[in-house]
Amino acid sequence: MQYSFDYSSVLEYWPQFLHGAWLTIQLSFGATVLGFALGSLCAAASNSRSRWLPRIVGIYVEVIRNTPLLVQLFLTYFGLSSIGLPMSATVAAMATLVVNVGAYTTEIMRAGMDSVSPGQIEAAECLGLSRLQIYWHVILQPAMERVYPALTSQFVLMMLATSITSQISAEELTAVANLVQSMTYRAFETYMVTAAMYLCLALLMRAGFTLLGLVLFPRRRKLGTPI
Amino acid sequence: MGNASFNLAYFGYMLQGAAWTVGLSALGFIGGGILGALVALARISRRTPVRWAASLYIQVIQGIPLLVLMFLCYFGLGLMGYDVPALAAAACAMSVYASAYLGDIWRGCLQAVPRAQWEAAECLGLSPAQRMLCVIVPQALRLATPSTVGFLVQIVKNTSLASVVGFVELVRAGQMVNNTLFEPFAVFSLMAVLYFAMCYPLSRWSYALERRLKTGRRTRLAA
Numbered sequence: 001m002q003y004s005f006d007y008s009s010v011l012e013y014w015p016q017f018l019h020g021a022w023l024t025i026q027l028s029f030g031a032t033v034l035g036f037a038l039g040s041l042c043a044a045a046s047n048s049r050s051r052w053l054p055r056i057v058g059i060y061v062e063v064i065r066n067t068p069l070l071v072q073l074f075l076t077y078f079g080l081s082s083i084g085l086p087m088s089a090t091v092a093a094m095a096t097l098v099v100n101v102g103a104y105t106t107e108i109m110r111a112g113m114d115s116v117s118p119g120q121i122e123a124a125e126c127l128g129l130s131r132l133q134i135y136w137h138v139i140l141q142p143a144m145e146r147v148y149p150a151l152t153s154q155f156v157l158m159m160l161a162t163s164i165t166s167q168i169s170a171e172e173l174t175a176v177a178n179l180v181q182s183m184t185y186r187a188f189e190t191y192m193v194t195a196a197m198y199l200c201l202a203l204l205m206r207a208g209f210t211l212l213g214l215v216l217f218p219r220r221r222k223l224g225t226p227i
Numbered sequence: 228m229g230n231a232s233f234n235l236a237y238f239g240y241m242l243q244g245a246a247w248t249v250g251l252s253a254l255g256f257i258g259g260g261i262l263g264a265l266v267a268l269a270r271i272s273r274r275t276p277v278r279w280a281a282s283l284y285i286q287v288i289q290g291i292p293l294l295v296l297m298f299l300c301y302f303g304l305g306l307m308g309y310d311v312p313a314l315a316a317a318a319c320a321m322s323v324y325a326s327a328y329l330g331d332i333w334r335g336c337l338q339a340v341p342r343a344q345w346e347a348a349e350c351l352g353l354s355p356a357q358r359m360l361c362v363i364v365p366q367a368l369r370l371a372t373p374s375t376v377g378f379l380v381q382i383v384k385n386t387s388l389a390s391v392v393g394f395v396e397l398v399r400a401g402q403m404v405n406n407t408l409f410e411p412f413a414v415f416s417l418m419a420v421l422y423f424a425m426c427y428p429l430s431r432w433s434y435a436l437e438r439r440l441k442t443g444r445r446t447r448l449a450a
Contacts, residue, residue, distance in 0.1 A: 003306050066380065066426035067419045068387035070398060075419060078411035163292035167391065174294055187302035195291045195299060202290035 010189045013180045020176030021197055023090070027172060028159040028205070031097035035158070036151075038098060039105020040140065046110055057106060064103035069164050072096050077168040093165035093172075101158045108150050112143030145217045152209040156202055163198070173197060233413065237404045244400025245421050251386045251396055254318040256379060259325020266330025268359075271337055281330070288327035294388050296320045301392040317389035325382055332378060336371040337363060373437035380426045380433070387422070397421060 046057040064072070077092040087095070116139050124138045144151070166175035173194060181190040269281035288296075300323070301316040340363050348358035390399040397418060405414040 062427065062430070063419075063423065066384075066430055067422045068384040068398070070387040070390070071415060071419050071422060074398075074411070075415040078405075079415045080412070082409075082411045160290075160292040163294045164388065166294070174292070177295070177298075181302075188299065188306050191295055191298040191302065195295050198292055198295060199287060199290040203286075 005189055006186060007189050007193070009184050010180060010186050010193055013176075013184075016176050016180060017173070017193065017197065020171060020173040021201065023170070023172040024159070024162050024201065027090075027094060027097060027162045027165065027170070028155075028201075030094055031101050031158055031162070032155045034098040035101030035105055038102035040109050042102060042106040043109035043113055044135065046106065047113055061103045061106050064100055065107070069096070069100055069161055070167060072100060073165060073168050089165075089168050089170045092168060093162070093170040097158065097162065097165070100161075101154065104154050104158075105151065108147050108154060109143060111150075112147035113139055115146055116142055145219070148213055148217065152206070152213070155209070156205050159201060159205055160198060233408060233410065237408070238417075241397065241400050241404060241417065241421065244395060244397040245425070247394070247400075248383065248386050248396040248422075249425070251314070251317055251321065251389055251394070252379070252383045254314075255321025255325050255382050255386065258318060258322025259329050259382070262322055262326030263329030263333060266326055267333035267337060270330060270334040285327045285331050288323060289331075293320065293324045293385050294391060296324055297388055297392050313389070313392045313394035316392050317386070317394045321382065321386065321389070324385070325378070328378060328381070329375065332374050333367070333371055336367040336374075339370050340366045369440065373433050373440060376429055376433035376436060380429045383425055383429070384422065 042057045042060065045053045046061075048054065073093065073096050076096045077087070077089060080092075081087065120138050120142075121134060124134045129137070162172055163174040165172060166178060169175065177190050177194040181187040184190065266281050266284060269277050270285070272278050272281070297317060297320045300320040301311065301313070304311040304316055304319065344362055344366065345358065348362040353361065386396055387398045389396055390402065393399070395403075401414050401418040405411055408414065
């Protein structure tokens with residue numbers, strides 16, 4: 001192997017890399033927050049007494065979970081614009097990520113909500129809590145507490161998956177890497193730097209979620225055990 | 228519309244791409260399975276450095292997007308002086324990616340086999356290899372099947388990323404068809420339908436396996 005590694009020519013582009021990483025962070029943050037909201041709503045809808053809502057949610061979840069994100073992105077960005085709904089790459093990326101992570105969140109949150117025992121809900125009804133109060137205090141919060149680890153690893157996976165949006169020219173970290181490697185011809189070094197940056201982001205995100213968990217769920221912290 | 232319309236030839240081309248998607252998934256699963264088994268064993272090794280190394284490997288691979296792994300394999304293998312076909316690079320990336328996740332899943336399943344089984348095997352004087360192969364693995368396999376089949380869905384979906392290194396699987400084939408027809412909505416919808424047809428049966432199967440496991444014996448799945 002006669003190849004001398006040259007990271008300096010790649011690292012010269014650090015402002016671009018940082019810029020790309022910033023968009024990655026923005027996409028991840030937006031998709032986490034909106035996707036969580038969408039997923040929780042859908043999970044509630046799938047437990048509703050209506051005949052159609054659970055079926056619609058079921059179809060949504062199965063369709064999203066059984067097709068690749070790349071295809072979903074293409075369908076949103078190229079497909080929808082060709083039938084008269086054009087949008088910018090960043091908007092398309094964000095919308096697709098939200099819909100995508102929403103489906104996974106629905107599954108996870110539904111599992112959490114199913115784990116709340118009916119006795120708890122009946123007790124809350126007897127105490128005269130309104131439906132909204134029951135939903136917020138008795139169902140949503142304990143459910144989230146239980147599925148928090150699964151939820152956070154899903155969000156980390158989603159952050160990594162934002163790299164796929166480079167394929168529709170959203171200018172996040174991987175897209176910057178593609179650009180830099182085409183200018184420096186140092187493909188391997190470029191992607192090593194990119195990989196290291198993603199790894200740092202993933203570790204930071206995991207650490208952040210652990211801290212957030214400590215703040216959000218004091219009960220778990222006080223008991224010292226998962227409930 | 229354009230000068231060409233969607234016909235059976237295009238559909239056939241996309242089906243051929245779908246066949247390569249299945250092929251690449253199989254390669255990724257076999258490679259990832261072999262590596263993943265090693266990772267799982269290393270993860271429960273008695274030697275602390277081995278455990279740490281395996282754990283570090285899992286952390287690192289699970290912290291890098293598969294897309295970047297694809298590029299690294301493609302350009303990295305090229306650097307070593309091989310003229311790599313896209314299939315080899317993609318299969319290599321898929322194997323490494325799958326090994327980290329499968330290793331983690333299987334480690335959980337190996338550890339979920341009750342402690343008493345390990346001890347009983349030791350008391351019967353079985354060698355470590357015998358204990359693993361005859362006592363632990365058969366029981367762990369039962370636990371591991373649902374989540375492994377579930378992960379197979381991820382593998383099939385993620386082979387779509389092999390299109391970026393120029394491997395002609397379903398997405399790449401679809402893109403080429405779209406370039407001639409320029410009917411993105413129809414072509415990408417068909418692509419989604421084909422992926423769904425491959426993944427949905429696997430999802431249902433995984434779900435059914437999980438149900439059977441839960442009703443058959445009350446065990447908590449670690450994965």
